[in-house]
Amino acid sequence: MNKLPTYSASETAELLAFSDLVASLAQAAQEQAGGAITAPERQVVPMHEGQGGVMLSMPASAADICIHKLVNVVPANRSRQLPTINGVVVVYDGTSGQPLCVLDGPTVTARRTAAVSMLGLATFLPQAPQRVALIGTGGQADGHAQALAALYPGLAVSVVGSSLTKAQDFVARHSQLPLALTASTKVPSQAQVVFTLTTSATPIYTEAAKDGRLIIGVGAFKPNLAEIAPATLHASHVYVDDIDGARHEAGDLIQAGADWQQIDTLASALTNGVPPGRPIVFKTVGCAAWDLAAARCALQGIK
Numbered sequence: 001m002n003k004l005p006t007y008s009a010s011e012t013a014e015l016l017a018f019s020d021l022v023a024s025l026a027q028a029a030q031e032q033a034g035g036a037i038t039a040p041e042r043q044v045v046p047m048h049e050g051q052g053g054v055m056l057s058m059p060a061s062a063a064d065i066c067i068h069k070l071v072n073v074v075p076a077n078r079s080r081q082l083p084t085i086n087g088v089v090v091v092y093d094g095t096s097g098q099p100l101c102v103l104d105g106p107t108v109t110a111r112r113t114a115a116v117s118m119l120g121l122a123t124f125l126p127q128a129p130q131r132v133a134l135i136g137t138g139g140q141a142d143g144h145a146q147a148l149a150a151l152y153p154g155l156a157v158s159v160v161g162s163s164l165t166k167a168q169d170f171v172a173r174h175s176q177l178p179l180a181l182t183a184s185t186k187v188p189s190q191a192q193v194v195f196t197l198t199t200s201a202t203p204i205y206t207e208a209a210k211d212g213r214l215i216i217g218v219g220a221f222k223p224n225l226a227e228i229a230p231a232t233l234h235a236s237h238v239y240v241d242d243i244d245g246a247r248h249e250a251g252d253l254i255q256a257g258a259d260w261q262q263i264d265t266l267a268s269a270l271t272n273g274v275p276p277g278r279p280i281v282f283k284t285v286g287c288a289a290w291d292l293a294a295a296r297c298a299l300q301g302i303k
Helices: 008-015 020-033 105-124 137-151 164-173 230-234 245-248 251-255 266-272 288-302
Strands: 043-046 053-059 065-073 085-091 099-104 131-135 158-159 180-184 194-197 214-217 237-240 278-281
Touching: 008 099, 008 105, 008 164, 020 105, 020 137, 020 266, 020 288, 053 288, 065 105, 065 288, 085 105, 085 288, 099 288, 105 214, 105 266, 105 278, 105 288, 131 137, 137 158, 137 251, 158 164, 164 180, 230 251, 237 245, 237 266, 245 251
Parallel strands: 131 158, 131 194, 158 180, 194 214, 214 278, 237 278
Antiparallel strands: 043 053, 053 065, 065 085, 085 099
16 A cells, blocks of 8 residues: 555646546446446535535446545635645556555546536537537636647637636636637627536526537536526436436436436437437536546556
8 A cells, every 4th residue: 555656636637638538438428327337326424624514435336447536525625725625536456456546536526527528518519519608717617628628629618707807817827728718708699518617506507498509517516506597407408427416416407396207318328319309408417437437547547
């Protein structure tokens, strides 16, 4: 254990190239649907610091490897000038159970979350996008901008902030990316894909569902959060990345009173294709199977 390779945030990021990560996630989604990956719902343990901090435990196992992601989320760390998310992903050999390496937990989470969105974009949009919109200017928006830059260099990206100043600051911070970034306070009509990347408790995307526009909901990961209006959801064909997790964590769908019998999964779309005729919303909540996919990707780089 003393010699167990441990990778920093920057080193972990280098091991998780987005093109490779998207391919690994596509494989993992189908394996999980077929029972080849076991990933129980995450365990949430309140911390005793009294300010809403939680410890999250997320294990997953497959024939080749097993992983255990342990992360702590402490919102009050913002006032302490500390990261709000800290943790690790420990990777084990699937046969012997011997530990192989330790990856940076927040980096794995950020990159696999953005990569799941990119997999959804490629699956649910029939052609490469010309213009997309990011609603939000925080960490999730950072990760998605990096993913778009890696996979769609030159893409026109409208950054929609709660204020024009926040959007402009985001554009300035990411000016080195090979994207045509512009700042705005509303989604442009030409956007073919809209990513919602906030922690809003009330819908921030309220436009009517329409053909030719894919909505990818990322930020609402608790039952009390909601980014997408119920009317938009009810008029759309809704897909989720993980149906079990979505039932408990997808606040958009929970608050909209979604009919779970009518909701499909990313795995089904990858296997059966996407029927035409309705606007699509792809809602993600994440699961440990996606962390396992990221660990596989990292191991290929380590070898």
